[in-house]
Amino acid sequence: MASAKSIDRLSPQSLMILDDYHRYHEDYSILKGIVTDTLEKCCKDNAIVVTAISARTKTESSLVEKLERKGYKYSSIFDITDIVGARIVLFYTDEVDKISAFVERIFDVDWDNSVDKRKLMRNDSFGYMSLHYICRIPETLYKNPEHPSVNRIRFEIQMRTTLQHAWASINHDLGYKPGVGIPSSYNRALFRIAGMLELVDEEFSRIRHEITNYRRKVEDLVSDGDFDKVELNMDTFRSYIAINPFASLNDRISCINQAEIMPVSPLFFLEPLEWLGFKTLGDVEKMRKEYSEAAYQLALHQLSGTDLDIISSNLSLQNLCLCYIADHENPLNLMAEFLRLINFASSSTEEKAEHIYENILSLPCMIQKNKTNKDQ
Amino acid sequence: MNVTLNNDGGKTLVVLDGRLDTTNVEQFQNDIAPLMEGEKPDIEIDCTNMTYTSSQGLRMFLMLQKSVSSRGGHLVMKNMSPQVREVFDITGFSHIITIL
Numbered sequence: 001m002a003s004a005k006s007i008d009r010l011s012p013q014s015l016m017i018l019d020d021y022h023r024y025h026e027d028y029s030i031l032k033g034i035v036t037d038t039l040e041k042c043c044k045d046n047a048i049v050v051t052a053i054s055a056r057t058k059t060e061s062s063l064v065e066k067l068e069r070k071g072y073k074y075s076s077i078f079d080i081t082d083i084v085g086a087r088i089v090l091f092y093t094d095e096v097d098k099i100s101a102f103v104e105r106i107f108d109v110d111w112d113n114s115v116d117k118r119k120l121m122r123n124d125s126f127g128y129m130s131l132h133y134i135c136r137i138p139e140t141l142y143k144n145p146e147h148p149s150v151n152r153i154r155f156e157i158q159m160r161t162t163l164q165h166a167w168a169s170i171n172h173d174l175g176y177k178p179g180v181g182i183p184s185s186y187n188r189a190l191f192r193i194a195g196m197l198e199l200v201d202e203e204f205s206r207i208r209h210e211i212t213n214y215r216r217k218v219e220d221l222v223s224d225g226d227f228d229k230v231e232l233n234m235d236t237f238r239s240y241i242a243i244n245p246f247a248s249l250n251d252r253i254s255c256i257n258q259a260e261i262m263p264v265s266p267l268f269f270l271e272p273l274e275w276l277g278f279k280t281l282g283d284v285e286k287m288r289k290e291y292s293e294a295a296y297q298l299a300l301h302q303l304s305g306t307d308l309d310i311i312s313s314n315l316s317l318q319n320l321c322l323c324y325i326a327d328h329e330n331p332l333n334l335m336a337e338f339l340r341l342i343n344f345a346s347s348s349t350e351e352k353a354e355h356i357y358e359n360i361l362s363l364p365c366m367i368q369k370n371k372t373n374k375d376q
Numbered sequence: 377m378n379v380t381l382n383n384d385g386g387k388t389l390v391v392l393d394g395r396l397d398t399t400n401v402e403q404f405q406n407d408i409a410p411l412m413e414g415e416k417p418d419i420e421i422d423c424t425n426m427t428y429t430s431s432q433g434l435r436m437f438l439m440l441q442k443s444v445s446s447r448g449g450h451l452v453m454k455n456m457s458p459q460v461r462e463v464f465d466i467t468g469f470s471h472i473i474t475i476l
Contacts, residue, residue: 259431262438262469264468264469264472268471299466302466303466303467306463306466307430307431308430308431308434308463308466308467309431310431310434310435310438310467311467311468312467312468312469312472313468314468314471315467315468318468342470342471343470343471343474343475348458352465
């Protein structure tokens, strides 16, 4: 609430504006809701990740303070464009441009009063960077004869990056409007930070762009089957999984007991695969080709005497790894460690490793493989 | 299969006793229904006296795990006999549930 003393100082014109502010309070509330809901839906529909979307109605005391300072500029409540204000904070500078394009399409933008502070900045200066649009709600978005003013009231939308927001918020916390009234000794320090944050914003956008390109390139290499050229990491493993490399082995295993295959993300296995020393998708693919039969026979050995008719979609990958380990140096220690990694661990992990290892060695395909190796 | 549910502070302790198979899986589903409600559940299932679980039982535990995860909670199964543990291992579900 504004103090009676402050209100007493207002001109008759400003007092009339203050009366109107109270009269239209319900309209401000409706407007705020429409703006917030519309922006949230727009970001959701267009996969724009936002740090925050907020809206507020100017408080009475803030309006009185404004009218005290520059009430002479306003002849009606509708001349004040920031009684309702919304803010969208986004991660990347290019997302600010993207959301601004949507705002232009959704709302009626008052171009004469909208400001792109980013473009106003001189080439040799740094500071407050934010995009401010003054808008109205078009009747296509909202129309209610009981609240016609909702379409008449102008409101402000501020769009900025998280770093721009942090800079502006800290300035505000220090008690200054960006660039205004700051003691000169601190001015340079604050604007130096603004310059640095602008650079960091650009770097984040550049890195994001490069990562997007990298992922696209990986997808191409994977779909072309150039697995040896692709380093094993989270992104590449995701692309590899997307081509369902283990589907046919899972299908084959599921036939043992006519089992249901429950889909489970194979990303869990990335760490065990890296731990096994796999460097490229080619290494994973080589294991898949070389040990598919053994992985199937291991499942056959384990499941055929049971009534278990549900399996995880990771069972094929699990068995592939176990058979791969059994066929390499130091298998028992390696297998016990692997079992711990994939949560097979118990008080008898070593015994379990030994048991699985013996099972794998007794699989027909492994006996044949070892015989061939000996003969050579 | 006997199911006992106890609240210990914020944690729900579940004690299982007996076989879990086709004959009693429906009853088991009813018994654990309270575990399917509430935010951020913290559940510990003691399997010391669970002698066997069939596929249907396994499905129940997976369903419970999914429900608990979706509500931001935590589920732990402990003291499984080697026979019960084997069911989780050879079907590829050991890494889905925290088994101690």
